[in-house]
Amino acid sequence: MRGVFAYLLCLLPLLVLSADQKQVYIVRIREQKSLHEIEDTHHSYLLSVKNDEGEAKASRLYSYKYSFNGFAAELTPDEASKLSEIEGVASVYKSDPQKYKLLTTRSWEFVGLPDDGDDPIPNRKNILNKTDYGQDIIVGFSRKLDNVDFLLGIWPESKSFSDQDMKPASPSWGGVCQAGIYYDRFHCSNKIVGARYYLKGYEKHYGRLNETLESRSPRDMIGHGTHTASTVAGRQVVNASLMGLAGGAATGGASLARLAIYKVCWLVPNRENSEENACFEEDILAAIDDAIGDKVDVLSISLGLGSSQPLPIEKDPIAIGALMAVKNNIVVACAAGNAGPAWETVSNYHPWVITVAASSIDRDFLRSVILANGVAVIGRTATPNYELDDQNRTLVYAADVVVPGVDKNLAANCLPGSLAPEKVKGNIVVCMVGTMESRIAQGMEVKRAGGVGLILGNLPVMGDRAVYDTHVLPATEVSSSDVLKIIQYIKSTKNPQAVLFNKTRTVLYGVAPNVTSFSSRGPNPFDPNILKPDITAPGLNILAAWSEGTSVSGDVFDNRNVTYNLQSGTSMAAPHIAASATLIKALHPDWSSAAIRSAIMTTASTINNQGSSITDEHGNLANPFMMGCGQFRPVEAADPGLIYDASYDDYLHYICNLGGSTEAIDPSYKCPQEPLFNLNYPSLAIRGLTGTAVVNRRVTHVGSVANTVYNFIAKPPKGITVDATPNVLQFQQVGQILSFTLTIRAVAGSEYLKSYYGFGSYSWTSGNLSVVSPMAISLK
Structure with missing residues (x-):
């Protein structure tokens, strides 16, 4: 078995070209060929709109063979128009570089999957032992687009990617190793069994x-890419830490799984002479196409659209x-x-992927401040212990x-070159947080x-537990309410003073997980009748391997x-789910991708480690639009009891029900008619x-017992009734499939649902096992 992991990064400027200039187009062909x-075949299509053989050959960037029949080529708008009119061509559209942007020592133990042989569930053998730690499954990686990734690559020399005592991959593995040609020549191993990079689209743009x-x-x-890859499949490395913080044994969830790398995003200088990342859909599609041809098992994509407007499915390369x-x-x-x-x-947000939100773990990094008036403020930081008395x-x-x-609206943000040395030297400076990308620069300016x-003051939207940074001088980050207290103190006295303690303390605090403030929320902007996200996993301050190239x-x-x-x-949360899927794939090699997603979703928990309901960072009750089914539980997911399965044809049927066309996706499929929420999905x-x-x-x-009975339980939103027919499922054998119908009615007290959603759940229970599905319902 093999697996693949992927990431994407970059919000790119729209390229505007004249009508006679060549641009990159994606062309899909109806007919299937060997x-x-x-x-x-692709060459013949291009030859029909080009002047000669040489021009036709030079214009083609990629041929897509495994995902769909199509190609990427440089065409003028006129050539693209002519090509679209040829019989056998399903669609022709321009590659749009603006659509995509760039989205451990504790986290695996926190979710109940320790790497020390201890069984987190009494009387149940550890899933790591059952699956041999994901041995022989290949996981591939990509890179991120604002919270989106499709391969940034990997740092192969990291101890997390050691292949010690690992046998060679199966001879059936189809991947290749593109090593590069310079001093930093890349090398594959029995751990990193494949590595490719994709530059044709990038260099055309x-x-x-x-x-x-x-x-x-x-x-x-x-x-x-190194960080996410090691979260999925890093070998155990003892005494790992960030400059002494978060020390412990770092490990991936499936530590013996193998890795395949598909790099499609690249560093470029931007107009401000800093760095950003660029990645293009023709390269993305080529990477996915190769991953399919290589026969990977798991593909993890921390990448998404840079635009707020969803694309049609046939024009969305990730979809x-x-x-x-x-x-x-x-x-x-x-x-x-x-x-x-x-x-x-x-x-x-499409139903054939597992969409992963981010939550916290029960670890924090504290550095306190005491004002001269005696007020103590607890700050948080990932800054190491610099010398400061x-x-x-x-x-x-x-x-x-x-x-x-300096612009007064930006004066508090400690922008580069904004602070006056004669007023700052020797002092502690209070700054207000800027963007996630500028926080280190703020410390550099101080x-x-x-x-x-x-002392960096966070925005109210971030809650009390925001992203922590590794600053270049003693620093701590405080909540929005605490920074206001500090500023009020400064303005209340002629000689404001404070102690910023030297040491950053690693502590395990009480309540976790919480859904992070930065994690994107539902409802689904493409189809509100598919509940997204699906699941939440640790994504806040995760320690994992890092590239020495940066x-x-x-x-x-x-x-x-x-x-x-x-x-x-x-992007840190998605690899946790990819690792869990890797382990389930090893344990249940005959399960479909939908079955594995169902197992992960329906066994999730909405209860934190203190026995209360999961909240957001402000203490507000988390709902399914924040966390999907809840916090994933990898051990429970290995034995879910029931699964909601779905096939490729089910997804095509779903696309038909949305009013879309499957012509450009699968010309052989003919659309039936049925309500769209009848896709067999684990949530509602x-x-x-x-x-x-x-x-x-x-x-x-x-499950493992042939004769098993499940009973229906509904916990619908106020003003909604949910009934199941039948309300008891009696199974006579393992593998048996039973259908049921949910009847959902709005009754008295449902008027509030005209302005927003109500949340609840339904479940099938058998003994101590509950197969839980969250629901979100509105009247408008």
């Missing part, structure tokens, strides 16, 4: 790769690629995005110590101006290098319920 005929920034190889130069992967029984786990806490921001220092507010001419410490912060002016780093985002969402809705579902018995 693999050895496909490239010749941007020109030749800037090799002072990037490596023309699958090597990771920003850290993200199409994932659907074709699922057709080939590859599990696809995707990051939900980092656009929270705003509603209707979730990415990767625990003595009172003058405390200044950034807005009061800026150079003349240090440049001669400050000895930084600094600890990723900032070009930061010269600190580390081998392990703390990172936050739904209905927008615009009027009167009564009837929903059909089917479940497969996958």
Whole structure:
């Protein structure tokens, strides 16, 4: 068995070209051909609109063979128009570089999967032993787009990717190793069994790769791909830490799984002479196509659309690629995005992928501040223990110590060059948080101006437990309410002072998990009748391996290098689910991708480690639009009792019900008619319920006891009734499939659902086992 993991990064400028200039187009062909005929067929199509053989051959960037029959080519708008009119061509559309943007020592133990042989569930053998730690499954990686990734590559020298005592991969593995050609030549191993990189689309849009920034190889130069890959399948490394913080044994969830790398995103300088990432859909599609051809088992994509407007499925390369992967029984786990806490921001919302939100774990990093008036403020940071005596220092507010001419609206943000050294030197500076990308730069500005410490005040939207940074000087980050207290103190006295304690303490605190503020929320912007996200997993301050090709912060002016780093985002959450899927795939090799998704979803928990309901970072009750089914539980997911299965044809049927066409996806499929919420999905969402809705579902018995009875329990939203027919499922054999119908009615007390959703759940129970499905229902 094999598996693949993937990431994407970048929000790219729209390229505007004249009508006679060549652009990259994606072309889909209706007819199916054998693999050895496909490239010749694509060449013949291009030859029909080009002047000669040479021009036709040079124009083609990629032929897509395994995901769908199609190709990417440079065409003028006129050539694209002519090609679209040829019989046999299903669709022709321009590659749009603006659509995509870039989205451990404790987390696995926290979710009940320790790597020390202890069984977290009494009388149940550890899933790691059952699955041999994912041995011989291949996991592939990609890179992120604002909270989206499709291969940043990997740092193969990391101890997390050691192949010690690992046998060679199966001879049936189809991957290749593109090593690169320079000093940083990439090498594969019995752990990293495949590595490819994709530059054709990038270089058509941007020109030749800037090799002072990037490596023309699958090597990771920003850290993200290395971090996520080790979260899924890193070998156990003892005494791992970030500059002494979060120390312990770092390990991936499936530590003996093998890795395949598909790098499609590349560092480029932007207009501000800093760095961003660029990735293009023709390269993305080529990577997914190769992953399918290589026969991977799990594909993890922390990537999403940069646009707030959903694309048609046939023009969304992640949607199409994932659907074709699922057709080939590859599990696809995707990051939900980092656009929270705003509603209707979730990415990767199609029902054939597992959409993963981010939550916290029960570990924190504290550095306290004591004001001279005796008020103590507990801050949080990932900054190591720089030398600073625990003595009172003058405390200044950034807005009061800026150079003349700085915009007053930005004065408190400690922007580069904004602070006056004569007012800052030797003092502790209070700054207000900027963007996630600028926080390290804020500390650098304080240090440049001669400050000895930084107190960074978070925004109200972030809650009390935000993303922590590894600053270049003693620093701590405080909540929005606490920073207001500090600023009020500064303004209340002529000589404000404070102690910023030297040490950062690693502690295990009480309540976890909480859904993070940055994690994108539902409802589903593409189809509100599919509940997204599906699940939540640890994504806040996760320690994992890091690339030595970049600094600890990723900032070009930061010269600190580390081998392990703390990172936050739904891109950190998705690999946890990919690892869980890898283990389930090893345990149940005959299960479909939908069955594995169902097992992960219906066994999740909505209860935190204190026995209360999971909340967000502000203490508000978390609902399914924040966390899907809840926090994943990998041990329970290995034995779910029942599964909600679905096939490739079911997904095509679903697309038909949306009013879409399957012509460009699968020309041989003919659309039937049926209500769209009848897709056999493990959760339930209905927008615009009027009167009564009837929903059909089917479940497969996958337990170990043949004769098993399940009883129906409903906990619907206020003003809604949910009845099941039948309300008892009696299974006579393992593998048996039984259907049931849910009748959902709006009754007295449901009027509030005209303005928003109500949340609840239904479940099938047998003894101590509950197969739980969340629901979200509105009347409008």
